[in-house]
Amino acid sequence: MTLTGMKKHVGVLEDAGLVATEKVGRVRTCRLGPRQLDEVTAWIDRYRRVWTERFDELDQVIEDMKQKEKERQR
Amino acid sequence: MKYETRVEQTSEREIVITRTFNASARIVFEAWTTGELMRRWWVPKSAGITLLSCEIDARVGGSYRFVFQAEPEPVAFFGRYLEVSPYTRLVWTNGESGEAGQLSTLTFEELGDTTRIVLHELYPSAEALEAGKGAYDGMSETFEQLDAVLAS
Numbered sequence: 001m002t003l004t005g006m007k008k009h010v011g012v013l014e015d016a017g018l019v020a021t022e023k024v025g026r027v028r029t030c031r032l033g034p035r036q037l038d039e040v041t042a043w044i045d046r047y048r049r050v051w052t053e054r055f056d057e058l059d060q061v062i063e064d065m066k067q068k069e070k071e072r073q074r
Numbered sequence: 075m076k077y078e079t080r081v082e083q084t085s086e087r088e089i090v091i092t093r094t095f096n097a098s099a100r101i102v103f104e105a106w107t108t109g110e111l112m113r114r115w116w117v118p119k120s121a122g123i124t125l126l127s128c129e130i131d132a133r134v135g136g137s138y139r140f141v142f143q144a145e146p147e148p149v150a151f152f153g154r155y156l157e158v159s160p161y162t163r164l165v166w167t168n169g170e171s172g173e174a175g176q177l178s179t180l181t182f183e184e185l186g187d188t189t190r191i192v193l194h195e196l197y198p199s200a201e202a203l204e205a206g207k208g209a210y211d212g213m214s215e216t217f218e219q220l221d222a223v224l225a226s
Contacts, residue, residue, distance in 0.1 A: 016086065047089070047210050048081040050121075055079050055093050057115035061105050062097045069101075 086200035091193040099161040099182040099189045106164065106180065107132035116140065134158050138166065176206060 001009075010030060013019040020033040077094040084090050095102050105111045113128035124143040131137055132155055139152040153175065157165035162182055168175030179194040197203035 043207055043210075044081055044083060047207075048079060050118075050210050051081060051091050051093075052079040053118040053120060054115060055095075056076065057118050058105060059076065059095065061111055061115050062095055062101055065101050065105065065111070066097055 087197040087203050089195045089203070091195070092190065094185075094188050094190045096188055098187075099184040102189045102191060103161045103164075103182055107158075109138075113140075117142070131155075132158050132164070176202070 010019065010021060010028075014021055014033065017033045019030045021028050021030045023029075080090075080092040082090050082092075105115070107130060109128040109130040112130060113125050116128065117123050117125045126141040126143055126148055127139070128141075129139045134155060134157060136158075137152060137154045139150055141148050141150045151168070153167040153169060155164065155166045156177075157163060161184075164178075164180045166178050168178060176195045176197045179196070181192050183190045183192070197206060
Protein backbone atom coordinates (compact mmCIF):
# COMPACT_ATOMS: atom_id res chain seq x y z
CA MET A 1 0.00 0.00 0.00
CA THR A 2 1.26 3.49 -0.85
CA LEU A 3 1.63 6.19 1.78
CA THR A 4 -1.16 8.18 0.13
CA GLY A 5 -3.39 5.11 0.17
CA MET A 6 -2.59 4.52 3.82
CA LYS A 7 -3.39 8.14 4.71
CA LYS A 8 -6.74 7.80 2.94
CA HIS A 9 -7.58 4.58 4.84
CA VAL A 10 -6.71 6.12 8.19
CA GLY A 11 -8.71 9.24 7.27
CA VAL A 12 -11.84 7.17 6.65
CA LEU A 13 -11.41 5.32 9.96
CA GLU A 14 -10.84 8.60 11.75
CA ASP A 15 -13.95 10.20 10.24
CA ALA A 16 -15.94 7.21 11.47
CA GLY A 17 -14.54 7.70 14.98
CA LEU A 18 -12.91 4.26 14.94
CA VAL A 19 -9.36 5.59 15.28
CA ALA A 20 -7.91 8.81 16.62
CA THR A 21 -4.59 10.12 15.38
CA GLU A 22 -2.09 12.58 16.71
CA LYS A 23 0.85 14.15 14.92
CA VAL A 24 3.99 14.78 16.89
CA GLY A 25 6.81 16.13 14.76
CA ARG A 26 7.00 13.93 11.63
CA VAL A 27 5.21 11.00 13.19
CA ARG A 28 1.45 10.46 13.24
CA THR A 29 0.39 7.90 15.80
CA CYS A 30 -2.95 6.08 15.70
CA ARG A 31 -4.94 4.65 18.57
CA LEU A 32 -8.45 3.23 18.83
CA GLY A 33 -11.01 6.01 18.58
CA PRO A 34 -13.97 6.84 20.80
CA ARG A 35 -16.19 4.43 18.91
CA GLN A 36 -15.43 0.77 19.24
CA LEU A 37 -15.79 -1.52 16.27
CA ASP A 38 -18.11 -3.93 18.09
CA GLU A 39 -20.49 -1.05 18.77
CA VAL A 40 -20.70 -0.49 15.02
CA THR A 41 -21.15 -4.14 14.11
CA ALA A 42 -23.68 -4.60 16.93
CA TRP A 43 -25.86 -1.92 15.43
CA ILE A 44 -25.66 -3.40 11.93
CA ASP A 45 -26.55 -6.80 13.44
CA ARG A 46 -29.67 -5.34 15.05
CA TYR A 47 -30.60 -3.63 11.80
CA ARG A 48 -30.11 -6.87 9.82
CA ARG A 49 -32.18 -8.71 12.39
CA VAL A 50 -35.18 -6.41 11.94
CA TRP A 51 -35.02 -6.65 8.16
CA THR A 52 -34.52 -10.42 8.23
CA GLU A 53 -37.67 -10.86 10.34
CA ARG A 54 -39.58 -8.50 8.10
CA PHE A 55 -38.55 -10.28 4.91
CA ASP A 56 -39.25 -13.72 6.38
CA GLU A 57 -42.83 -12.53 6.91
CA LEU A 58 -42.84 -11.08 3.40
CA ASP A 59 -41.91 -14.55 2.07
CA GLN A 60 -45.14 -15.81 3.62
CA VAL A 61 -47.22 -12.99 2.16
CA ILE A 62 -45.71 -13.68 -1.26
CA GLU A 63 -46.47 -17.40 -1.03
CA ASP A 64 -50.09 -16.56 -0.20
CA MET A 65 -50.28 -14.16 -3.16
CA LYS A 66 -48.90 -16.80 -5.53
CA GLN A 67 -51.33 -19.38 -4.18
CA LYS A 68 -54.31 -17.04 -4.69
CA GLU A 69 -53.25 -16.31 -8.27
CA LYS A 70 -53.00 -20.02 -9.01
CA GLU A 71 -56.50 -20.59 -7.65
CA ARG A 72 -57.86 -17.74 -9.77
CA GLN A 73 -56.31 -19.21 -12.91
CA ARG A 74 -58.00 -22.54 -12.38
CA MET B 75 -35.92 -21.88 0.73
CA LYS B 76 -35.06 -18.71 2.58
CA TYR B 77 -32.70 -16.17 1.10
CA GLU B 78 -30.17 -14.22 3.07
CA THR B 79 -30.88 -10.61 3.97
CA ARG B 80 -27.74 -8.57 3.33
CA VAL B 81 -27.21 -5.27 5.09
CA GLU B 82 -24.24 -3.04 4.38
CA GLN B 83 -23.38 0.44 5.46
CA THR B 84 -21.88 1.78 2.23
CA SER B 85 -21.05 5.27 3.47
CA GLU B 86 -21.49 7.35 6.62
CA ARG B 87 -24.99 8.23 5.46
CA GLU B 88 -26.15 5.25 3.41
CA ILE B 89 -27.33 1.75 4.18
CA VAL B 90 -28.05 -0.82 1.48
CA ILE B 91 -30.31 -3.83 2.05
CA THR B 92 -30.47 -6.70 -0.46
CA ARG B 93 -32.79 -9.70 -0.54
CA THR B 94 -34.13 -12.19 -3.09
CA PHE B 95 -37.70 -13.51 -3.17
CA ASN B 96 -39.26 -16.51 -4.91
CA ALA B 97 -41.70 -14.56 -7.06
CA SER B 98 -42.04 -12.29 -10.06
CA ALA B 99 -41.19 -8.60 -9.73
CA ARG B 100 -44.89 -7.84 -10.17
CA ILE B 101 -45.84 -9.81 -7.06
CA VAL B 102 -43.01 -8.42 -4.93
CA PHE B 103 -43.83 -4.88 -6.10
CA GLU B 104 -47.48 -5.38 -5.17
CA ALA B 105 -46.51 -6.54 -1.70
CA TRP B 106 -44.63 -3.23 -1.23
CA THR B 107 -47.34 -0.96 -2.62
CA THR B 108 -50.59 -2.40 -1.24
CA GLY B 109 -51.50 -1.32 2.30
CA GLU B 110 -53.39 -4.53 3.15
CA LEU B 111 -50.39 -6.65 2.12
CA MET B 112 -47.72 -4.47 3.64
CA ARG B 113 -49.36 -4.41 7.05
CA ARG B 114 -48.95 -8.18 7.18
CA TRP B 115 -45.17 -8.07 6.97
CA TRP B 116 -43.78 -4.60 7.77
CA VAL B 117 -44.09 -5.16 11.49
CA PRO B 118 -43.18 -8.80 12.14
CA LYS B 119 -45.53 -10.61 14.51
CA SER B 120 -42.62 -11.30 16.83
CA ALA B 121 -41.96 -7.57 17.28
CA GLY B 122 -45.05 -7.34 19.48
CA ILE B 123 -45.99 -3.95 18.02
CA THR B 124 -49.52 -3.31 16.75
CA LEU B 125 -49.92 -1.58 13.43
CA LEU B 126 -53.24 0.28 13.66
CA SER B 127 -53.41 1.34 10.03
CA CYS B 128 -51.34 1.19 6.87
CA GLU B 129 -52.44 3.48 4.06
CA ILE B 130 -50.52 3.54 0.80
CA ASP B 131 -51.18 5.63 -2.29
CA ALA B 132 -48.34 4.46 -4.50
CA ARG B 133 -48.48 7.09 -7.20
CA VAL B 134 -45.97 9.85 -7.91
CA GLY B 135 -46.79 12.54 -5.33
CA GLY B 136 -48.99 10.10 -3.40
CA SER B 137 -48.37 9.52 0.28
CA TYR B 138 -48.23 6.66 2.75
CA ARG B 139 -49.04 6.63 6.42
CA PHE B 140 -48.43 3.86 8.97
CA VAL B 141 -49.85 4.28 12.47
CA PHE B 142 -48.43 2.21 15.32
CA GLN B 143 -49.91 1.69 18.75
CA ALA B 144 -47.72 3.38 21.37
CA GLU B 145 -47.96 5.03 24.77
CA PRO B 146 -49.06 7.69 25.52
CA GLU B 147 -50.39 8.07 21.97
CA PRO B 148 -50.10 6.31 18.61
CA VAL B 149 -47.09 7.14 16.45
CA ALA B 150 -47.38 7.80 12.72
CA PHE B 151 -44.76 7.23 10.04
CA PHE B 152 -45.45 8.94 6.77
CA GLY B 153 -43.89 10.15 3.57
CA ARG B 154 -44.39 10.68 -0.11
CA TYR B 155 -43.63 8.73 -3.27
CA LEU B 156 -41.28 10.61 -5.59
CA GLU B 157 -40.96 7.88 -8.24
CA VAL B 158 -43.20 4.94 -9.00
CA SER B 159 -42.15 2.74 -11.94
CA PRO B 160 -44.25 -0.41 -11.83
CA TYR B 161 -42.28 -3.57 -11.06
CA THR B 162 -38.87 -1.86 -11.31
CA ARG B 163 -38.37 1.14 -9.02
CA LEU B 164 -39.85 3.06 -6.10
CA VAL B 165 -38.50 6.20 -4.42
CA TRP B 166 -40.09 7.65 -1.30
CA THR B 167 -39.34 10.13 1.44
CA ASN B 168 -39.55 9.39 5.15
CA GLY B 169 -41.18 12.22 7.09
CA GLU B 170 -43.08 15.16 5.74
CA SER B 171 -40.28 17.57 4.93
CA GLY B 172 -38.09 14.96 3.29
CA GLU B 173 -35.16 16.73 4.93
CA ALA B 174 -34.88 15.14 8.32
CA GLY B 175 -35.62 11.58 7.24
CA GLN B 176 -33.87 9.27 4.82
CA LEU B 177 -34.64 8.92 1.14
CA SER B 178 -35.52 5.34 0.24
CA THR B 179 -34.84 3.96 -3.22
CA LEU B 180 -36.04 0.43 -3.93
CA THR B 181 -35.25 -1.43 -7.14
CA PHE B 182 -36.70 -4.76 -8.31
CA GLU B 183 -34.70 -7.00 -10.61
CA GLU B 184 -36.28 -10.17 -11.97
CA LEU B 185 -33.86 -13.09 -12.29
CA GLY B 186 -35.61 -16.16 -13.65
CA ASP B 187 -38.34 -17.13 -11.18
CA THR B 188 -36.94 -14.87 -8.49
CA THR B 189 -36.75 -11.15 -7.84
CA ARG B 190 -33.86 -9.40 -6.19
CA ILE B 191 -34.63 -6.17 -4.40
CA VAL B 192 -32.06 -3.56 -3.39
CA LEU B 193 -33.14 -0.90 -0.91
CA HIS B 194 -30.95 2.17 -0.52
CA GLU B 195 -31.57 4.23 2.59
CA LEU B 196 -29.84 7.56 2.09
CA TYR B 197 -29.78 9.85 5.12
CA PRO B 198 -29.26 13.60 4.72
CA SER B 199 -26.19 13.46 6.98
CA ALA B 200 -24.11 11.08 9.09
CA GLU B 201 -25.82 12.57 12.18
CA ALA B 202 -29.25 11.79 10.77
CA LEU B 203 -28.21 8.16 10.22
CA GLU B 204 -26.96 7.97 13.81
CA ALA B 205 -30.27 9.38 15.04
CA GLY B 206 -32.19 6.88 12.91
CA LYS B 207 -30.55 3.93 14.66
CA GLY B 208 -32.77 4.38 17.72
CA ALA B 209 -35.87 3.09 15.95
CA TYR B 210 -34.17 -0.24 15.27
CA ASP B 211 -32.84 -0.68 18.79
CA GLY B 212 -36.36 -0.87 20.20
CA MET B 213 -37.54 -3.40 17.64
CA SER B 214 -34.58 -5.71 17.92
CA GLU B 215 -34.82 -5.69 21.72
CA THR B 216 -38.19 -7.30 21.28
CA PHE B 217 -36.67 -9.99 19.07
CA GLU B 218 -34.00 -10.62 21.67
CA GLN B 219 -36.67 -11.05 24.33
CA LEU B 220 -38.40 -13.52 22.05
CA ASP B 221 -35.14 -15.43 21.62
CA ALA B 222 -34.86 -15.65 25.38
CA VAL B 223 -38.40 -16.99 25.66
CA LEU B 224 -37.81 -19.57 22.91
CA ALA B 225 -34.53 -20.68 24.43
CA SER B 226 -35.98 -21.26 27.90
